[in-house]
Amino acid sequence: MSLMNDLSEQLQRGKANEVKDLVQKALDQGEEPRTILEEGLMDGMGVIGEQFKNNECYVPEVLIAARAMNAGITVLRPHLVSSGVKAQGTVVLGTVKGDLHDIGKNLVRMMMEGKGLEVIDIGVDVPAEKFISTAVEHNADIIACSALLTTTMTEMKNIVDKIVEDGVRERFKIMIGGAPVTDGFCETIGADLYAPDASSAADVAVQHCQAKAS
Numbered sequence: 001m002s003l004m005n006d007l008s009e010q011l012q013r014g015k016a017n018e019v020k021d022l023v024q025k026a027l028d029q030g031e032e033p034r035t036i037l038e039e040g041l042m043d044g045m046g047v048i049g050e051q052f053k054n055n056e057c058y059v060p061e062v063l064i065a066a067r068a069m070n071a072g073i074t075v076l077r078p079h080l081v082s083s084g085v086k087a088q089g090t091v092v093l094g095t096v097k098g099d100l101h102d103i104g105k106n107l108v109r110m111m112m113e114g115k116g117l118e119v120i121d122i123g124v125d126v127p128a129e130k131f132i133s134t135a136v137e138h139n140a141d142i143i144a145c146s147a148l149l150t151t152t153m154t155e156m157k158n159i160v161d162k163i164v165e166d167g168v169r170e171r172f173k174i175m176i177g178g179a180p181v182t183d184g185f186c187e188t189i190g191a192d193l194y195a196p197d198a199s200s201a202a203d204v205a206v207q208h209c210q211a212k213a214s
C-alpha cells in the first residue's frame, strides 16, 4: 500500500498518532506538503464524508476522523505555509451561523497567517452581527466567511445584507468559501471575493490587501 493510501486509511480509522507519524514519514521522504494534504488527509476525509452521507458511519466516527485530520495538519502546518514576503492586512474569519464545521476554516487561517496577514478567528456558528462588529472594532480589510452546509450558505447573503443595512458596505470586502459555495453564488449574493480552497483564499486576500495599500 502506498504511503498516501495508508495515511488516508489511518485517518478514516481516526488513528491520530498514526496519522501524525505517517505525515512526518511522508515529509521525511520528500513528499510535497500539498500532496500529503490532498491525497492523504483530504482523501481520507472525503471517504468518511461519503460513508456519513450513506449512513455507513455516524457523528462520533466523523469527529474522531476530524481529530486525526487536525493532528496531521498540526505536523504539516510549518511546511504548508509559505515564507515569502509578508503582506499587510487584517482578516476577520469565521464559520457562519448554524454551521459548526471548522477544519476548512482553520486551513484558511493557517494559509493566510503564512502569508503574513493578521487573522482574527471568531470561530464557528457566528452571527452576521459578530462578523461586522469585529471587523469594525479591528478596522479589518476583509470579512471572510466559511460554510459547509447548503442550509447555512444562505447565511452569507444575510451578512451581505446586514453590512449594507449598517452603512459600512464600502469599508470591507466580503470573501466567501466552503464546499457548497461557488463563484456564481458569490456574484448572486453580492459578495466580493470567492476562493475554492485555502491556498487560493490566502492569495486572493493578499492581492486585495496589496491593491488597497498601493
Ligand code: B1M
Pocket: 042, 045, 046, 047, 048, 049, 050, 052, 053, 059, 062, 063, 066, 098, 099, 100, 101, 102, 103, 104, 105, 107, 108, 144, 145, 146, 147, 148, 149, 150, 151, 175, 176, 177, 178, 179, 180, 194, 195, 196, 197, 198, 199, 201
Ligand atoms: Co458534516 N456535513 N455535518 N460534520 N461533514 C458535510 C459537510 C456533508 C457534505 C457530509 C455528507 O453528507 N456527505 C454534509 C453536508 C450536506 C449538505 O449540506 N449538502 C454534512 C452534514 C449533513 C452534517 C450534519 C447536518 C449532520 C447531522 O448532524 N445530521 C451536521 C451539521 C452540524 C452543523 O454544522 N450545524 C454535521 C456535523 C459534522 C461534524 C461535527 C461531525 C464534523 C465537523 C467537525 C469539524 O469541522 N470540527 C463533520 C464533518 C467532518 C464533515 C465532512 C465529513 C468533512 C468536512 C471537512 O472538514 N472537510 C463533510 C463531508 C465532506 O466534506 N466530504 C461533512 C475537509 C476540509 C479541509 O474541507 O471544509 O471543504 P472543507 O474546506 C476546504 C474548502 O471548502 C475551502 O478550503 C478548504 C480546503 O482548502 N474553504 C474555504 C473552506 N472554507 C473556506 C473559506 C474561504 C475560502 C475557501 O474563504 C473565506
